[in-house]
Amino acid sequence: xxxxxxxxxxxxxxxDTRATxxxxxxxxxxxxGVHFKPEEPKDYFGATEGPVPVQPVYGASSxxxxxxxxxxxxxxxxxxxxHHHHHHRHHRSHAxxxxxxxxxxxxxxxAGISGYLFxxxxxxxxxxxxxxxxxxxxxxxxxxxxxxxALSSSAEKISALSSEMTEETSxxxxxxxxxxxxxxxxxxxxxxxxxxxxxxxxxxxxxxxxNLAGVTMGTVFSNGKIxxxxxxxxxxxxxxxxxxxxxxxxxxxxxxxxxxEQLKEPLAxxxxxxxSLNEAATGLAKVAPSLPAMLGxxxxxxxxxxxxxxSEIRSTGGFPGSRMLMTIDNGQIELESFEAVGAHFPAGTIxxxxxxxxxxxxxxxxxxxxxxGDVNAVPSFPRAAQLMEWCWEEEGNDDVDGVIAIDPVFLxxxxxxxxxxxxxxxxxxxxxxxxxxxLNETYYLPTDEQDPxxxxxxxxxVKKIMGSLGSVSMTDLASTLTAGTEQGRFLLYMxxxxxxxxxxxxxxxxxxxxxxxNPVTGFYIYDKTGSKLDWYLDMRSSVSAPxxxxxxxxxxNVTVTLHNTTTLEQMEDExxxxxxxxxxxxxxxSMITSYLAMAPAGGTIxxxxxxxxxxxxxxxxxxxxxxxxxxFVNIYPSNTATFxxxxxxxxxxxxxxAVWTTPTGRSFA
Numbered sequence: 001x002x003x004x005x006x007x008x009x010x011x012x013x014x015x016d017t018r019a020t021x022x023x024x025x026x027x028x029x030x031x032x033g034v035h036f037k038p039e040e041p042k043d044y045f046g047a048t049e050g051p052v053p054v055q056p057v058y059g060a061s062s063x064x065x066x067x068x069x070x071x072x073x074x075x076x077x078x079x080x081x082x083h084h085h086h087h088h089r090h091h092r093s094h095a096x097x098x099x100x101x102x103x104x105x106x107x108x109x110x111a112g113i114s115g116y117l118f119x120x121x122x123x124x125x126x127x128x129x130x131x132x133x134x135x136x137x138x139x140x141x142x143x144x145x146x147x148x149x150a151l152s153s154s155a156e157k158i159s160a161l162s163s164e165m166t167e168e169t170s171x172x173x174x175x176x177x178x179x180x181x182x183x184x185x186x187x188x189x190x191x192x193x194x195x196x197x198x199x200x201x202x203x204x205x206x207x208x209x210x211n212l213a214g215v216t217m218g219t220v221f222s223n224g225k226i227x228x229x230x231x232x233x234x235x236x237x238x239x240x241x242x243x244x245x246x247x248x249x250x251x252x253x254x255x256x257x258x259x260x261e262q263l264k265e266p267l268a269x270x271x272x273x274x275x276s277l278n279e280a281a282t283g284l285a286k287v288a289p290s291l292p293a294m295l296g297x298x299x300x301x302x303x304x305x306x307x308x309x310x311s312e313i314r315s316t317g318g319f320p321g322s323r324m325l326m327t328i329d330n331g332q333i334e335l336e337s338f339e340a341v342g343a344h345f346p347a348g349t350i351x352x353x354x355x356x357x358x359x360x361x362x363x364x365x366x367x368x369x370x371x372x373g374d375v376n377a378v379p380s381f382p383r384a385a386q387l388m389e390w391c392w393e394e395e396g397n398d399d400v401d402g403v404i405a406i407d408p409v410f411l412x413x414x415x416x417x418x419x420x421x422x423x424x425x426x427x428x429x430x431x432x433x434x435x436x437x438x439l440n441e442t443y444y445l446p447t448d449e450q451d452p453x454x455x456x457x458x459x460x461x462v463k464k465i466m467g468s469l470g471s472v473s474m475t476d477l478a479s480t481l482t483a484g485t486e487q488g489r490f491l492l493y494m495x496x497x498x499x500x501x502x503x504x505x506x507x508x509x510x511x512x513x514x515x516x517x518n519p520v521t522g523f524y525i526y527d528k529t530g531s532k533l534d535w536y537l538d539m540r541s542s543v544s545a546p547x548x549x550x551x552x553x554x555x556x557n558v559t560v561t562l563h564n565t566t567t568l569e570q571m572e573d574e575x576x577x578x579x580x581x582x583x584x585x586x587x588x589x590s591m592i593t594s595y596l597a598m599a600p601a602g603g604t605i606x607x608x609x610x611x612x613x614x615x616x617x618x619x620x621x622x623x624x625x626x627x628x629x630x631x632f633v634n635i636y637p638s639n640t641a642t643f644x645x646x647x648x649x650x651x652x653x654x655x656x657x658a659v660w661t662t663p664t665g666r667s668f669a
Contacts, residue, residue, distance in 0.1 A: 132161045155209035162201040203244035211237040218470040226331035235288030242281040249274035290502040296328040306405040310665035311439040311532040315524035316376040363630035364594035379524040381510025385493035402494040408438040410489035418468035421460035439665045440535045512660040519600035519649040526594040531581030538563040538668040541659040552651030560643040564635040590634040599627040603649045612641035
């Protein structure tokens with residue numbers, strides 16, 4: 001961090017007698033031949049010598065009650081911002097249910113049926129529904145905290161309440177009501193929801209309580225070791241209950257839209273909750289078989305841990321200036337110290353493919369053909385990780401089994417769970433300030449003090465996290481990991497193809513535009529200034545509503561803005577040279593930023609326009625089978641570069657176009 005979703009060959013020098021090791025581009029990528037040692041050295045201007053999935057375990061711990069269940073937004077999937085309003089929704093949902101019951105009672109009375117008896121029955125169901133919601137909340141908290149006694153007690157109460165609701169709604173009164181015109185179909189929907197609640201109680205909550213009794217973060221993780229057997233129990237339980245969740249989700253999805261307006265919101269919430277729950281459980285069930293081996297159950301594993309510095313930005317996140325070797329033997333984790341990224345190779349040594357060379361070198365003009373700190377200029381993290389491994393091993397280090405990448409924002413989110421650390425000079429680094437300290441304030445220190453400070457903070461933070469995870473809530477940790485993968489701040493790559501498929505299932509592979517049915521256009525940037533100015537970069541994006549073309553394809557207008565929030569006065573008088581870069585006056589104190597816009601799988605980019613103080617390069621190419629535009633611009637202090645283009649996606653896509661952008665160090669929104 002200081003200044004520092006197959007089969008190609010690793011190239012070594014002609015005199016290298018070691019066995020050639022394979023660099024495998026990700027299976028979904030198609031790469032051309034390797035570009036190796038160009039005849040004429042290029043001018044690598046600006047090259048620097050310095051820098052809403054693991055899915056939450058919603059299976060048994062979520063509030064799945066179909067009347068009032070909390071909705072997990074499929075767009076963000078970050079649950080941490082939604083729990084605060086949950087109890088207010090209970091009261092609103094109860095009022096909605098009572099309103100529906102009153103309407104039904106009136107219709108039953110008009111039909112000559114005993115409205116009073118039905119009212120009493122419906123009121124009992126409503127009361128049980130309220131109690132059920134409270135117990136599911138208690139169950140969730142008990143599961144996260146590992147309170148075995150409370151977990152079993154809540155499961156028993158949930159089972160009793162769901163049985164009572166089923167008994168009430170199975171009575172002849174409810175059967176008659178179900179055959180009434182207009183509202184009968186909605187009564188049937190209510191009975192189905194009650195039946196779903198009963199099934200989930202029997203086939204999800206009860207087995208979860210039985211199998212996970214005593215399973216806490218403290219039993220999964222303690223003293224720097226992951227208990228693989230306990231983790232496997234957790235994963236096996238999720239795999240066991242997943243079919244029941246999937247069946248319940250299918251039943252609710254098949255209900256269709258209710259006629260009564262008052263039922264629409266509760267039913268929609270039930271659908272969203274169960275669909276999200278099913279997605280999470282399905283994902284975890286897929287990854288469970290690979291986890292033990294990845295954690296060293298079958299032999300020691302070694303991973304290269306990369307710290308990406310967003311203040312000197314790269315396509316996959318930031319300058320990979322610091323790295324550390326991590327080994328795992330049967331769950332026991334050992335960490336070496338962080339070290340600065342390795343020295344440069346001769347120009348053209350790092351084995352980019354011809355396609356990568358044309359885009360990353362010729363258009364973006366990065367140093368990725370010779371500088372280990374620039375290899376993640378390529379927009380595919382699996383491919384960047386392969387190049388990081390090549391550099392590590394080419395320097396004489398032992399082979400590794402994969403790469404893990406984190407950034408200071410993700411580190412800060414972990415410290416928010418475990419508590420902060422205090423450095424030898426008294427600096428407190430915690431869950432509120434880690435990113436600012438590591439990405440900005442450090443560079444106000446004398447140059448020779450920066451790397452030691454980084455190493456101290458990194459060592460203290462890792463030790464704190466490893467020593468405290470056992471006391472962290474499982475749901476909080478799951479939410480943090482999910483947010484990290486969704487934002488591209490926690491990324492994984494595995495050499496083993498089956499394990500890399502597991503990483504993809506987790507949503508942590510750093511591939512964002514390979515699913516043609518769910519199109520994503522990626523916009524990636526790279527710092528050419530050789531500075532730490534990207535702490536001051538405000539990056540935003542937007543996408544228009546689609547225009548449906550005559551052939552069924554859809555076109556979207558995309559806008560990306562890069563705003564340099566520094567002022568000329570700051571650049572001239574306030575910011576240290578380590579932040580501004582060397583001789584900033586030569587390029588008018590600007591940010592020099594390379595860009596790469598990538599179309600989704602099967603899509604195209606047209607009408608690509610750039611508005612900036614200086615547009616130094618702009619060109620179209622193909623990369624990994626995707627249509628791309630790339631180049632670089634200068635952005636003067638307080639000014640903005642604007643990129644506009646049209647993305648056309650194939651007919652039959654399931655979702656609207658989304659925009660993925662390189663994660664920055666902070667948000668200005």
